[in-house]
Amino acid sequence: xxxxxxxxxxxxxxxxxxxxxxxxxxxxxxxxxxxxxxxxxxxxxxxxxxxxxxxxxxxxxxxxxxxxxxxxxxxxxxxxxxxxxx
Amino acid sequence: xxxxxxxxxxxxxxxxxxxxxxxxxxxxxxxxxxxxxxxxxxxxxxxxxxxxxxxxxxxxxxxxxxxxxxxxxxxxxxxxxxxxxxxxxxxxxxxxxxxxxxxxxxxxxxxxxxxxxxxxxxxxxxxxxxxxxxxxxxxxxxxxxxxxxxxxxxxxxxxxxxxxxxxxxxxxxxxxxxxxxxxxxxxxxxxxxxxxxxxxxxxxxxxxxxxxxxxxxxxxxxxxxxxxxxxxxxxxxxxxxxxxxxxxxxxxxxxxxxxxxxx
Numbered sequence: 003x004x005x006x007x008x009x010x011x012x013x014x015x016x017x018x019x020x021x022x023x024x025x026x027x028x029x030x031x032x033x034x035x036x037x038x039x040x041x042x043x044x045x046x047x048x049x050x051x052x053x054x055x056x057x058x059x060x061x062x063x064x065x066x067x068x069x070x071x072x073x074x075x076x077x078x079x080x081x082x083x084x085x086x087x088x
Numbered sequence: 089x090x091x092x093x094x095x096x097x098x099x100x101x102x103x104x105x106x107x108x109x110x111x112x113x114x115x116x117x118x119x120x121x122x123x124x125x126x127x128x129x130x131x132x133x134x135x136x137x138x139x140x141x142x143x144x145x146x147x148x149x150x151x152x153x154x155x156x157x158x159x160x161x162x163x164x165x166x167x168x169x170x171x172x173x174x175x176x177x178x179x180x181x182x183x184x185x186x187x188x189x190x191x192x193x194x195x196x197x198x199x200x201x202x203x204x205x206x207x208x209x210x211x212x213x214x215x216x217x218x219x220x221x222x223x224x225x226x227x228x229x230x231x232x233x234x235x236x237x238x239x240x241x242x243x244x245x246x247x248x249x250x251x252x253x254x255x256x257x258x259x260x261x262x263x264x265x266x267x268x269x270x271x272x273x274x275x276x277x278x279x280x281x282x283x284x285x286x287x288x289x290x291x292x293x294x295x296x297x298x299x300x301x302x303x304x305x306x307x308x309x310x311x312x313x314x315x316x317x318x319x320x321x322x323x324x325x326x327x328x329x330x331x332x333x334x335x336x337x338x339x340x341x342x343x344x345x346x347x348x349x350x351x
Binding site: 019020022023041044052054055057063066068072076 | 121
């Protein structure tokens, strides 16, 4: 893992605790375009669900941000490769 | 001359790898969620608490430092106005305290004590940190907190404890979108208060019922019972209903201390 990625991970991890969720996700989405296979976005989504989430309606566990991270990863990861080659 | 071009084969696997990776990660996360939920949550909160403490300290210092850059004359004028408002508020408060004491004494005489116990708590995270509209407080099972305990600010009930851990609890606000609570508006009119987020509610009533701005909205509980104050009323000529918009009389995103009401 490069130093840049490690620093980005630490900063985004701190933003999970300090800033509202949308700050974390905007920065994490940008990192999806910068770093290859940015799996850390899953960790950030799961962390936000654990810290602030409660079960909603019929779902037994909070999953909103985990799902958001999943969708972002599935959508953006192929775009990363296309952008790099083009 | 070297040519550099993208390989044309394996187009299908090019899309499937992110999906497979996502599924694997979600399965691993699901394993921990279902089989070790408290362990993960407790560990995360232990790590989060010092960060939140540092953040509150820094915010406190910045808030006190910022007024040095504002206009001094404006500050002096604001200070004098606030002192005057405070004197009036203290006078009203002492009268209210007298009536509250009288009310409690009358209840005791009639044998109608509500038996509730209030435990002060510190808010660790405010509702605007996520779409869940939850508060995290620094009390948990070790302090006798249970699911279903109410959370209040002064006389206003703002939420309910939904999840408890050893030393932390999560409370969901009654004003969270989708939350519905039975309330009493003005002179005993019962209605469903639907949360709209940020301390705001809406209730639907027939047009014929008279409701005024600033009417108090209450919960159907002994104490505390205040729920909000009517802010505006929306009605149209064609509809037979009116929409009562009410909210908490303070900023939800600035509360630092709450009380947990033990049943």
